[in-house]
Amino acid sequence: xxxxxxxxxxxxxxxxxxxxxxxxxxxxxxxxxxxxxxxxxxxxxxxxxxxxxxxxxxxxxxxxxxxxxxx
Numbered sequence: 001x002x003x004x005x006x007x008x009x010x011x012x013x014x015x016x017x018x019x020x021x022x023x024x025x026x027x028x029x030x031x032x033x034x035x036x037x038x039x040x041x042x043x044x045x046x047x048x049x050x051x052x053x054x055x056x057x058x059x060x061x062x063x064x065x066x067x068x069x070x071x
Contacts, residue, residue, distance in 0.1 A: 002027070002028045003026065004028045005029055006031075006032060007019050007030070008031075009038065010029070010033055010038070010043060011039055011040065011043045012037050013037075015031070015043075016042040023046070029046050029047070030046070030049065031046050033051075034053070
């Protein structure tokens, strides 16, 4: 069974290093980032959900029956 982890800000400078380290330790990484300081290119090998955590879109992603981030 693969351990899953959700990283906020994972497309930023520090986050992009963190997600690679987590992946090397066997984690299945999903990134939440609004890309205000991050870049898609730095995490193109990871699942990236581009959202702003202070927006209402977060509830649509987390509570939608068609999309489960924890699978």
